[in-house]
Amino acid sequence: MKPYHWLILLLSVALIIVSVRLVYVLSEKENASDGTDSEAALECIMTRASVRDYLDKAVPDTIIEKILRAGMAAPTARNRQPWEFIVITDQTLKDSISDSFEYATMVGKSAFDVVVCGNRDLWGDNDTHEVGNWVLDCSAATENMLLAAHALGLGGVWCGVYPNPERISKLSGLMRLPENLVPLNIVSFGYPAAEVTPKQKWDPAKVRYNPGQD
Amino acid sequence: MKPYHWLILLLSVALIIVSVRLVYVLSEKENASDGTDSEAALECIMTRASVRDYLDKAVPDTIIEKILRAGMAAPTARNRQPWEFIVITDQTLKDSISDSFEYATMVGKSAFDVVVCGNRDLWGDNDTHEVGNWVLDCSAATENMLLAAHALGLGGVWCGVYPNPERISKLSGLMRLPENLVPLNIVSFGYPAAEVTPKQKWDPAKVRYNPGQD
Numbered sequence: 423m424k425p426y427h428w429l430i431l432l433l434s435v436a437l438i439i440v441s442v443r444l445v446y447v448l449s450e451k452e453n454a455s456d457g458t459d460s461e462a463a464l465e466c467i468m469t470r471a472s473v474r475d476y477l478d479k480a481v482p483d484t485i486i487e488k489i490l491r492a493g494m495a496a497p498t499a500r501n502r503q504p505w506e507f508i509v510i511t512d513q514t515l516k517d518s519i520s521d522s523f524e525y526a527t528m529v530g531k532s533a534f535d536v537v538v539c540g541n542r543d544l545w546g547d548n549d550t551h552e553v554g555n556w557v558l559d560c561s562a563a564t565e566n567m568l569l570a571a572h573a574l575g576l577g578g579v580w581c582g583v584y585p586n587p588e589r590i591s592k593l594s595g596l597m598r599l600p601e602n603l604v605p606l607n608i609v610s611f612g613y614p615a616a617e618v619t620p621k622q623k624w625d626p627a628k629v630r631y632n633p634g635q636d
Numbered sequence: 637m638k639p640y641h642w643l644i645l646l647l648s649v650a651l652i653i654v655s656v657r658l659v660y661v662l663s664e665k666e667n668a669s670d671g672t673d674s675e676a677a678l679e680c681i682m683t684r685a686s687v688r689d690y691l692d693k694a695v696p697d698t699i700i701e702k703i704l705r706a707g708m709a710a711p712t713a714r715n716r717q718p719w720e721f722i723v724i725t726d727q728t729l730k731d732s733i734s735d736s737f738e739y740a741t742m743v744g745k746s747a748f749d750v751v752v753c754g755n756r757d758l759w760g761d762n763d764t765h766e767v768g769n770w771v772l773d774c775s776a777a778t779e780n781m782l783l784a785a786h787a788l789g790l791g792g793v794w795c796g797v798y799p800n801p802e803r804i805s806k807l808s809g810l811m812r813l814p815e816n817l818v819p820l821n822i823v824s825f826g827y828p829a830a831e832v833t834p835k836q837k838w839d840p841a842k843v844r845y846n847p848g849q850d
Binding site: 426433440443447459468492494499503506512551554557561562564569575582598607 | 798
C-alpha cells in the first residue's frame with residue numbers, strides 16, 4: 423500500500439467513528455425528552471421550599487406573568503375560576519404591609535408579592551355549598567405559583583391571611599380592596615439569597631389503604 | 637490533482653463537518669439542562685387537565701408512592717402537615733363510592749383514588765384561627781398530586797367533598813373514617829383513555845397592580 427492509501431483509510435475510519443457517535447448522541451437526546459421532562463417536573467415539586475430571604479434583584483414582568491399564568495392554570499370547582507390576583511411591586515405599599523403584619527416582614531424585601539383573593543361574585547350558589555370552594559381553588563392556584571417560581575429559579579413563601587378575620591380586615595383596609603374580594607394570603611417572591619433545603623415531610627404512617635373493607 | 641487527492645479532500649471535509657456538528661450538539665445538550673428543566677416543570681403545570689376516562693391499566697405501587705410523596709411535599713401553615721391520605725384500590729369500595737356519588741362515577745373506573753383528609757388532631761389552635769388552615773394545606777397537597785400524576789403520564793380529577801356536609805358524612809360512613817378525619821375530596825387517577833386539552837383560563841382582567849396607592 424502506498425502512503426496515501428493509509429491516509430484515506432485513516433480518514434474513513436475517523437469519519438465512521440465520529441458519525442456513529444453523532445447518531446448515538448442525537449438518538450439519546452431524542453429519547454431523553456420524555457424521561458427528563460417527568461423527572462424535572464417531579465423534582466420541582468419535591469425540591470420546592472419556602473424562601474423568605476431574597477436578593478436585591480428585580481424580576482422581569484415576563485417572569486411575573488409566567489407565574490400568574492401558572493396560578494390561573496389550577497383546577498377549580500365547576501370551572502368557576504373564582505379568583506383575582508393582586509400584584510404588589512410598589513415599595514410604599516410593601517413597607518406598609520410589612521409594618522402591619524409582623525409575620526410577613528419578608529414582603530418589605532421581596533421583589534414582588536401576589537395577594538390571592540377570592541371574588542365573591544364568582545363563588546357560586548350558597549345553597550349547594552359551592553361558596554366554600556373558592557378557598558380550595560385559590561389554594562391550588564397559590565401552589566401552582568410557588569412551583570412555577572421555583573421552576574424559574576425564584577423562591578416564594580405563602581403568608582396566611584384567611585381564615586383569620588383580623589388579618590382579612592386589616593389587609594383589605596390597607597389595600598382598599600373592594601367588598602367582593604377576600605384575601606386568602608400574601609405570597610412573596612424573589613431570587614433566593616441562599617439555597618434553602620426542603621423539609622423532609624414524607625410520612626408513610628399518614629397513608630391508609632382501603633379502609634372499612636373488613 | 638489526481639483522483640485520490642479529491643477523495644482525501646472530500647473525506648477530510650466530511651470529517652470536519654461531522655465533528656463540528658457533534659461538538660455543537662454536545663454543547664447544546666450541556667446548556668439545555670437548566671432551561672429544559674424549568675420549561676418541563678412549567679409545561680407540566682400549564683398542560684395539566686382534569687382526566688375522567690382511564691385505560692384499564694394498573695398503576696404500579698412505586699408510581700402511587702411517588703404521587704403520595706409529591707402530596708406531602710406541599711407547604712403547610714406552621715409546618716403542621718395536618719393530612720392523612722387514604723388510597724383506594726379495592727374494587728368493591730370503589731364501586732360503592734361510585735354508586736353513592738353520582739358526580740364521582742369515575743371512581744369506579746379509575747386505577748386508584750386518594751381521599752385527602754384533614755386530621756383534627758393536627759389542626760392546631762382554635763383560638764388563633766389555625767384550624768381553618770387544614771383546607772388550604774390539603775388543597776395544595778392535592779394540586780401537587782395532580783401535577784405529579786400528570787408528570788408521570790397519568791391523569792386525575794379532583795371530586796369535591798368538603799365543605800358539603802352531606803357528602804362529608806356519606807363518605808365518612810362508607811369508609812368508616814375515624815372521628816378525627818375529615819375528607820376534603822376524592823381524587824381519581826389512571827392512565828388517560830384519550831388526550832385531554834387543558835382549558836385556556838388565563839385572564840389578564842383578573843390581575844390588579846398596587847391597589848390603594850393613589
